[in-house]
Amino acid sequence: EAGVAQSPRYKIIEKRQSVAFWCNPISGHATLYWYQQILGQGPKLLIQFQNNGVVDDSQLPKDRFSAERLKGVDSTLKIQPAKLEDSAVYLCASSSDRKETQYFGPGTRLLVL
Amino acid sequence: SQQGEEDPQALSIQEGENATMNCSYKTSINNLQWYRQNSGRGLVHLILIRSNEREKHSGRLRVTLDTSKKSSSLLITASRAADTASYFCATVLRAAGNKLTFGGGTRVLVKP
Numbered sequence: 248e249a250g251v252a253q254s255p256r257y258k259i260i261e262k263r264q265s266v267a268f269w270c271n272p273i274s275g276h277a278t279l280y281w282y283q284q285i286l287g288q289g290p291k292l293l294i295q296f297q298n299n300g301v302v303d304d305s306q307l308p309k310d311r312f313s314a315e316r317l318k319g320v321d322s323t324l325k326i327q328p329a330k331l332e333d334s335a336v337y338l339c340a341s342s343s344d345r346k347e348t349q350y351f352g353p354g355t356r357l358l359v360l
Numbered sequence: 361s362q363q364g365e366e367d368p369q370a371l372s373i374q375e376g377e378n379a380t381m382n383c384s385y386k387t388s389i390n391n392l393q394w395y396r397q398n399s400g401r402g403l404v405h406l407i408l409i410r411s412n413e414r415e416k417h418s419g420r421l422r423v424t425l426d427t428s429k430k431s432s433s434l435l436i437t438a439s440r441a442a443d444t445a446s447y448f449c450a451t452v453l454r455a456a457g458n459k460l461t462f463g464g465g466t467r468v469l470v471k472p
Binding site: 251278280287288289290291292295303338340342347348349350351352353354 | 391393395401402403404405408448450452458459460461462463464465
């Protein structure tokens with residue numbers, strides 16, 4: 248079974264630029280999550296999708312972050328405009344309806360200069 | 361938001377020794393999960409313990425849960441250099457769907 252795929256793996260941008268991350272969950276997983284992990288900290292949930300609907304986006308900075316999951320499969324997370332404090336690893340995870348375990352992708356490491 | 365807190369923040373041991381790390385949380389949970397993160401990689405699920413369970417084993421891992429003290433511990437026995445990683449506890453609150461709230465992690469270094 249293929250795991251969660253993310254791209255790109257690394258991205259360096261300047262502040263005020265925009266960036267987008269892509270995630271392809273494990274086939275058949277209805278739930279998809281985006282996390283932000285700042286260096287030295289645990290992951291923080293940004294947004295949770297159930298199929299193509301948003302379940303929880305309470306910690307998503309909506310003035311600059313947006314996410315979508317069209318057709319209930321792939322998802323993109325966008326930051327526009329980026330700030331220095333957005334430097335972090337962005338992790339995507341997915342889970343099936345029948346299990347509570349989340350499966351994580353390798354993450355995208357973002358550096359904002 | 362409610363969050364698990366791991367203790368210690370960092371741990372250094374010799375290969376073959378046991379490693380124990382603790383997690384405390386604040387409110388009632390549905391379950392508690394432990395994840396491992398190797399340097400530069402995503403998280404890997406290790407073990408899930410439900411609120412009505414007190415102990416679970418998986419290979420060299422042993423997890424305990426004390427809901428009266430709102431705490432959990434992860435024990436890695438006979439550690440190996442490959443166990444070098446950060447270990448995170450994550451709680452799932454009752455009626456919170458499958459939302460994980462992670463602690464800050466324990467960084468474990470196993471020296472050969």
